[in-house]
Amino acid sequence: MKLNLGSIEIEIAKGDIANQPELEAIVNAANAKLAPGGGVAGAIHAAAGPVLYKECRHLEPIKPGEAVLTSAYNLPNKFVIHCLGPVYGRDKPESELLANCYRNSIRIAEEAGITSIGFPGISTGIFGYPSNLAVEVAFNTVLAELPRIKNLKKIKFVVFNTEDLQLYHIKLKKISAG
Numbered sequence: 030m031k032l033n034l035g036s037i038e039i040e041i042a043k044g045d046i047a048n049q050p051e052l053e054a055i056v057n058a059a060n061a062k063l064a065p066g067g068g069v070a071g072a073i074h075a076a077a078g079p080v081l082y083k084e085c086r087h088l089e090p091i092k093p094g095e096a097v098l099t100s101a102y103n104l105p106n107k108f109v110i111h112c113l114g115p116v117y118g119r120d121k122p123e124s125e126l127l128a129n130c131y132r133n134s135i136r137i138a139e140e141a142g143i144t145s146i147g148f149p150g151i152s153t154g155i156f157g158y159p160s161n162l163a164v165e166v167a168f169n170t171v172l173a174e175l176p177r178i179k180n181l182k183k184i185k186f187v188v189f190n191t192e193d194l195q196l197y198h199i200k201l202k203k204i205s206a207g
C-alpha cells in the first residue's frame with residue numbers, strides 16, 4: 030500500500046529489510062555495539078558482509094535514540110543508518126527514544142542527500158516494544174518531520190509478519206482518510 034503526501038511517497042510492504050534494492054538507504058535496528066546479532070541486525074550484517082562491522086567498530090557505542098551512517102557494502106543499497114531503539118520497560122521515556130530513532134534517521138538521511146529510505150519495526154523484536162504502540166510512534170514521528178524534508182522522496186516501512194502489516198495498513202488508512 031502506498032500514500033502520497035505532498036512530494037513524498039509513504040509505502041508499507043511485507044519483506045526483508047536486507048533485500049530492498051530500490052532503496053538508497055535502509056535503517057538497521059541495531060544494538061549499542063553495532064554488532065551483527067540477530068533479527069534485523071543479523072540479516073543486514075549477513076548480507077552486507079564482515080566489512081560493515083569493521084566500519085561499525087569505529088562508531089560504537091551508540092545510545093538509545095541515536096543513529097549513525099555507514100556504507101552498505103554488499104547490500105543492494107548505498108547506505109545503512111544504524112539506530113538503537115529503546116528496550117521496552119527499561120529505557121525511558123520509551124516513546125520519546127523511539128521517536129528519536131525515526132527523527133535522527135531522517136535527519137541523517139537528509140544531510141546525506143538520500144532520496145529513499147526503508148525502516149524496519151525498530152524495537153519491536155528482541156527489545157519488546159508492542160507493535161501496536163510502536164506503529165503509532167513511527168508514523169506520527171515521520172508525519173511530523175515531513176515539512177522539514179527536502180531530499181527524501183520515498184519512505185518505506187518494511188514489516189516482517191502479517192499481523193504487523195495489518196497494523197501498518199490500519200494506520201496508513203487512517204492517515205489517508207485525514
Ligand code: ADP
Binds near residue numbers: 068158
Ligand atoms: P529490536 O532489537 O530493535 O527489537 P529486532 O531485529 O529484534 O530489533 O526486530 C525488529 C523488528 O523487525 C521485529 O518486528 C522483527 O519481526 C522484524 N524483523 C526481523 N528480521 C527482519 C528482516 N530481515 N527484515 C525486516 N524486519 C525484520
